[in-house]
Structure formats: structure tokens, C-alpha cells
Amino acid sequence: MPELPEVEVVxxxxxxxxxxxxxxxxxxxxxxxxxxSPVDLAGALTGRxxxxxxxxxxxxxxxxxxxxxxxxxxLGMSGQLLLQPPSRPDETHLxxxxxxxxxxxxxxxxxxxxxGGLSVHAMVDDGTCGRLxxxxxxxxxxxxxxxxxxxxxxxxxxxxxxxxxxILLDQTVASGVGNIYADEALWRAGIHxxxxxxxxxxxxxxxLLAEVRAVMSAALAEGGTSFDALYVNVNGESGYFDxxxxxxxxxxxxxxxxxxxxxxxxxxxxSSYFCPACQxxxxxxxxxxxxxx
DNA sequence: CATAGATCCTGTATGC
DNA sequence: TGCATACAGGATCTAT
Numbered sequence: 462m463p464e465l466p467e468v469e470v471v472x473x474x475x476x477x478x479x480x481x482x483x484x485x486x487x488x489x490x491x492x493x494x495x496x497x498s499p500v501d502l503a504g505a506l507t508g509r510x511x512x513x514x515x516x517x518x519x520x521x522x523x524x525x526x527x528x529x530x531x532x533x534x535x536l537g538m539s540g541q542l543l544l545q546p547p548s549r550p551d552e553t554h555l556x557x558x559x560x561x562x563x564x565x566x567x568x569x570x571x572x573x574x575x576x577g578g579l580s581v582h583a584m585v586d587d588g589t590c591g592r593l594x595x596x597x598x599x600x601x602x603x604x605x606x607x608x609x610x611x612x613x614x615x616x617x618x619x620x621x622x623x624x625x626x627x628i629l630l631d632q633t634v635a636s637g638v639g640n641i642y643a644d645e646a647l648w649r650a651g652i653h654x655x656x657x658x659x660x661x662x663x664x665x666x667x668x669l670l671a672e673v674r675a676v677m678s679a680a681l682a683e684g685g686t687s688f689d690a691l692y693v694n695v696n697g698e699s700g701y702f703d704x705x706x707x708x709x710x711x712x713x714x715x716x717x718x719x720x721x722x723x724x725x726x727x728x729x730x731x732s733s734y735f736c737p738a739c740q741x742x743x744x745x746x747x748x749x750x751x752x753x754x
Numbered sequence: 755c756a757t758a759g760a761t762c763c764t765g766t767a768t769g770c
Numbered sequence: 771t772g773c774a775t776a777c778a779g780g781a782t783c784t785a786t
Contacts, residue, residue, distance in 0.1 A: 463780090493763085519780075538779045539764085554764090574763050576780060623757065632781080640779065689766095691778090730760075731779055 463536040465603055465637030466677050467685035467692050467700065468519050471542050474695030476514040478544050479523065479561065479568060483510045486560040494556035494570060497596070498580030505581040506532060506559065518603045518636025522594045530583055531594045537576030543569045544695045573691065603637035604674050615666045618658040625661060625669070626654030626733060638673060641686055641709045644734050646673040648708035648716075653740040654733050660743065679705065708734040 463471070487503035489495050495502050510526040521542075522531040534542060543552070544566040551558075557570040557579050570579055582595040589608075602609045617634050618625070628634055629643040638646070647654050649672035652665060661669075680686055685700030688710070693699055703710075707717045712725040716736035724737050 535780080537763090537781080572763095573765065574779085576763065621756080627758085630780085688778090691765095729758090729779090730777095732777085 463519065463538070463540065463685075463692055464639035464642050464677075465518060465605065466642075466680035466702070468516055468521060468536060468637075469605075469681055470685045470694050470700065471536070472514050472516045472521055474544070475521070475523070475542060475568075478566065478695065479511050480513055481510065483508065483562040484559055485562045486558075488558040488560075489556070490551075490558070491556040491575065493575045494572060494578050495580060497578050498582075500581050502532075502557070502579065502581060505530065517593070517597050517606070518600055518632055519639070520594075520597045520600070520636075522597065524584065528584055528592065530581055533580050533582050533594045533596055534570070535577050537572065537574065537578070539574040539691045540570065540572040540577030541691075541693055541697075542695055543571055543693075543697060545569050600632045600636045601634055604635055604670060605637070605677060609635070611667065611670060614670060615663050618666045619661060619663065621658035623658055624655050625652060625658055626728065628658050629654075629669075629673070630729070635670075635673075637677070640731055640733075641706070642673065642676055642680070644709040645676045645707060647740060648734075648736060649676060651739050653735060653742050654728070656743045708736065710734060 484506040487506050489502055511523045512526060512528065513524060515522050515524065519535060521534040524531045547567050552569065552571045554571050554573045555569055556572050559568040561567060584592040585595050585598050587593045587598055614635055618628055621628055626643050626647065629638045643654065646669060650669040652669055680702040683700055683702040683705065684694065685692060686702040686706070687693065687699035688703055708723055711723040711734055713722050715721070716723055716739060719736065719738050721736055721738040723734055726733050
């Protein structure tokens with residue numbers, strides 16, 4: 462559930478509270494939460510100062526003093542980073558506790574479904590004079606990054622035979638987009654997610670990219686999308702953008718643009734929501750997309 | 755290399 | 771009431 466807007470909300474909350482603070486202790490309560498870390502979290506973090514809080518796509522990272530290593534976080538689908546008073550009872554799915562110097566709240570990683578995790582990695586060159594943690598180096602910039610290359614994105618999309626929705630979800634083409642905002646951007650652009658990338662005009666891809674940016678920016682302004690308590694900011698508060706969703710999760714509801722009932726289809730072991738009138742299905746698809754009527 | 759599908763997890767909702 | 775199944779879904783792994 463957490464996609465770029467939700468992760469950015471978390472980044473901002475963390476930045477305001479942990480920047481410049483020193484880690485005094487780390488407690489790992491579930492090994493799966495740190496399974497991707499090549500080094501022991503407590504050993505690597507204790508006594509180190511957090512310099513800032515960065516994000517690319519859905520990845521967060523906290524460079525430590527010296528900027529040779531960083532604490533990397535990914536929320537998966539149910540991860541939360543909470544700033545809690547140490548006296549607050551542990552959450553049911555508390556996985557990692559990070560104590561910070563100079564009083565105040567501690568940082569807690571809570572994750573029901575354990576797809577997310579924390580890890581410590583070396584910072585490596587990103588090829589453009591920048592530095593990124595090792596797991597982040599292989600993903601593309603996100604569409605809200607000032608250095609995102611629009612025309613390179615258009616070329617890559619149009620070179621692919623995959624369905625455009627799958628391309629949107631491919632973090633090596635553009636990062637930060639997940640199932641919710643993919644469906645919303647496709648609805649806004651009037652493009653069916655089953656159309657092959659190479660079938661789209663350059664103008665259509667540019668339009669889609671503009672809608673990706675528009676919907677993620679709007680969601681960020683609302684504090685992100687929350688369907689339940691699984692996505693919250695660092696203070697445990699939900700965002701409001703779920704009230705603004707036009708397609709995602711709206712099966713049977715009228716399309717806000719034309720009134721046609723929104724359809725839901727299975728896709729990549731999940732769901733895709735779209736308006737069958739505004740987003741016409743590609744022709745001659747063998748059984749992948751059920752036809753109307 | 756590109757592409758497509760399976761898999762990892764647990765809690766909630768629904769069906770019989 | 772109990773049990774089985776479907777669903778949520780990001781990233782990664784495997785197979786072709």
C-alpha cells in the first residue's frame with residue numbers, strides 16, 4: 462500500500478525528528494525484518510549519528526555520519542515507521558526498536574505482513590556523481606525527482622511489449638508507482654492498463670507521466686492514501702486521499718467522468734480497476750482481459 | 755536480455 | 771461454530 466506519496470509523508474515526519482540524532486540502542490524483535498541486511502543492525506548503528514532522511518521511489522534511507530553507510534528502510538505493503546514515547550506499550554507487530562539519544566521518542570518499525578524491512582548498506586556511486594545505498598542503486602529515479610528524464614522514460618516504455626500497467630509497476634523504469642497510483646494515473650489518462658507499451662504514442666506516454674505526477678502530488682498534499690490503520694504517518698495518523706480515488710477500489714461505482722460502472726479484473730495476482738468506457742481495452746487479447754457484453 | 759508468473763507473509767472478510 | 775478460501779500487494783526469484 463505505501464507508494465511514493467505515503468513514503469514521502471513518512472520521510473518528512475522522520476526528517477523532522479531524527480536528523481542529527483545519535484542511535485543509542487537497537488532491538489531486533491523479528492529476524493525477518495532485517496533479513497536483507499548484510500551487517501548486524503545494532504553493531505552498525507549504535508553510537509552513530511543520523512545525518513538526514515532521503516528517499517527514492519518507495520525506498521527510504523538514513524545516511525550515517527561520514528556517509529559511507531546508511532540505514533535503509535522499505536515498508537513493503539504493511540510496514541510503518543513510528544516515533545513513539547519509550548513508555549508506550551509495544552505494538553503487536555513491532556519488529557525493530559531504535560533508541561535515540563537526547564530523550565524524546567524512539568523509532569519503531571512495525572510490520573504486520575513482514576514484506577518490508579530495515580537494513581544497513583554501504584553507499585555506492587550512482588553513476589552520476591551521486592551516492593546511493595546499494596539496494597537503491599538499481600532502481601530508476603521517481604517521477605517527482607527533478608532529474609527524472611522524461612524522454613528516456615517515453616523511449617523505454619515504447620520499446621516494450623509488456624502491458625503498460627506492468628511497465629508502470631517496474632521500479633527500474635520509473636520508481637515509486639504501485640498498484641493504486643498506477644490505476645489512478647491510467648484512469649486519468651484514459652489508457653487501459655492492458656495496452657502494450659509499444660502500442661502507445663509518445664504523446665500518450667507523456668500524458669500518462671503527467672497524470673502519474675499529478676495524482677501522486679495530489680495524494681501527497683492529502684497526507685497519502687489510507688484504507689485502514691495499516692498505512693499511517695510517523696505519528697500514527699492516516700491520510701485522506703482514499704476519498705479522492707476515482708478508480709482504485711471502486712468496483713461497481715460510477716466512473717466520476719462518465720458514470721459507467723468501474724470494473725475490476727485480476728492482474729499479476731492482484732486487482733486492476735478501470736472504466737471500460739474511458740479506458741477502452743486493446744483489441745484481440747486472448748482471454749487476458751474479459752470483454753464486456 | 756526481455757518477459758511473465760510464482761512466491762513470500764499475516765490478518766480480515768467471506769462462503770459453506 | 772469451524773474450517774477453507776480469497777484477498778491485500780512490493781520486490782524478488784525462477785522459468786522460458
